[in-house]
Amino acid sequence: MLILQVFAPAMGQKSPSPFTMKAIALMQMSGLDYQLKPGDPRKGPKQKLPVLIDGSKSIPDSTHILAHLKSMHGFDPDKNLTPEQLAIAEAFRRMIEEHLYWVLVHSRWVENGDKIRDSFFASVPAFMRKFIFNMIVKKVKANLYGQGMGRHTPKEIYAFGATDLQAIADYLGDKPFFFGDAPTSVDATIFGMLDSIIVPPLETELKRSALAHSTLKSYHQRMSDHIKLAEL
Numbered sequence: 464m465l466i467l468q469v470f471a472p473a474m475g476q477k478s479p480s481p482f483t484m485k486a487i488a489l490m491q492m493s494g495l496d497y498q499l500k501p502g503d504p505r506k507g508p509k510q511k512l513p514v515l516i517d518g519s520k521s522i523p524d525s526t527h528i529l530a531h532l533k534s535m536h537g538f539d540p541d542k543n544l545t546p547e548q549l550a551i552a553e554a555f556r557r558m559i560e561e562h563l564y565w566v567l568v569h570s571r572w573v574e575n576g577d578k579i580r581d582s583f584f585a586s587v588p589a590f591m592r593k594f595i596f597n598m599i600v601k602k603v604k605a606n607l608y609g610q611g612m613g614r615h616t617p618k619e620i621y622a623f624g625a626t627d628l629q630a631i632a633d634y635l636g637d638k639p640f641f642f643g644d645a646p647t648s649v650d651a652t653i654f655g656m657l658d659s660i661i662v663p664p665l666e667t668e669l670k671r672s673a674l675a676h677s678t679l680k681s682y683h684q685r686m687s688d689h690i691k692l693a694e695l
Contacts, residue, residue, distance in 0.1 A: 465495055466516040467528075468502025473582050474663035477695055478513075481564060485655030486513035486525045491690035492646060493538040499695060525655075529648055540647045548642055552649040555634070555641075558627055559656050565612035566624035567659060570667040572603045574617065578665060621668040628669075632676040639685060646689060654686040 467490055469483035477499075478484055490497050507514045508523045515522040515531060522531045532538040541549060571579050580596040587595060607613030612620060631653060640646040641653065660673045661683055673679050687693070 465490070465497035467497055467499050468507070468514040468516065469499060469512055470504075471501040474665070476658060476662050477692065479583070479659065479663065480512065481560075481567065481652075481655040481659040482511075482525045483513045483655075484658045485651045486515070486528050487692075487695070488651035488654050488686070488690050489525070489529055489532065489540075489648065491692070491695075492540055492651065493532055493536065495532070495536055495538065525652075529651075540645075540651075543645075544642060544647060551634075552641070552647065555631065555649055556652050558630070559652055562612075563624060563627040563656060565607060565610055566620055566627070566669055567656070568603060569607060569612060569617070569620050570624075570660075570669045571663075571665065572600055573607070574667060575665045576600055617668075621672065624669045625672040628672050628676065628679065632678045635678055635682060637678070640682075646686065650686060654683065654690075657683045658687075 467486055469478040469487065470480050471478070473479040476484065477487060487499065490499075502512050502514055504510050504512045508521050511523055513523070513525055513528065515528045517531065517535065520531075522528050541552070544552065576596070580592060584592050584596055604613060612623070615623070635641055638644075640650050642649075657673060657679060660667075660670055661680070
């Protein structure tokens with residue numbers, strides 16, 4: 464049986480990462496028999512989650528997991544897309560995973576550090592929790608600065624996020640899913656990000672920007688219903 468290793472549930476999410484939620488959505492869309500299990504990123508092939516275990520193979524990264532599902536299990540949610548649609552999907556995926564993602568990182572780890580610490584590190588003894596968390600936040604801030612997002616003011620960072628969300632909402636329009644009546648892989652990407660922005664009980668400017676779009680709110684619910692997220 465296929466096993467999908469993800470971060471354990473936290474902050475109201477099945478897994479508190481846009482990438483693990485994307486992988487969960489893909490597995491649900493595939494209809495393949497699989498088990499969802501908490502994983503330890505430190506033990507993964509690339510020290511990250513999600514990881515798909517398929518027999519003796521361990522496939523890290525949500526994009527590589529999709530490629531594996533296509534090549535080894537015949538699941539291709541993009542088989543009916545045109546070359547133009549595939550190009551658009553790739554552009555949106557990169558915007559979401561390589562730009563909007565860093566706005567999410569800032570909103571969580573920099574602006575809501577205390578809540579993240581108490582949620583993600585609840586099992587760590589209290590006397591060690593703050594010390595360990597501060598070390599991680601220092602690394603997160605360095606990553607944000609190296610990527611470039613951390614060089615901007617909070618107002619500028621959230622403006623980037625609002626623009627990205629506006630682009631998603633504008634292209635989605637009144638369609639049920641991104642390219643029409645059936646979800647494709649980019650819907651899993653968008654859903655994973657929206658779930659990570661909307662569901663956690665964090666009051667951030669990024670969340671307010673997302674909820675300002677009724678299109679995105681209804682889309683998130685529609686995707687949740689489609690992949691039967693509540694049944695997991």
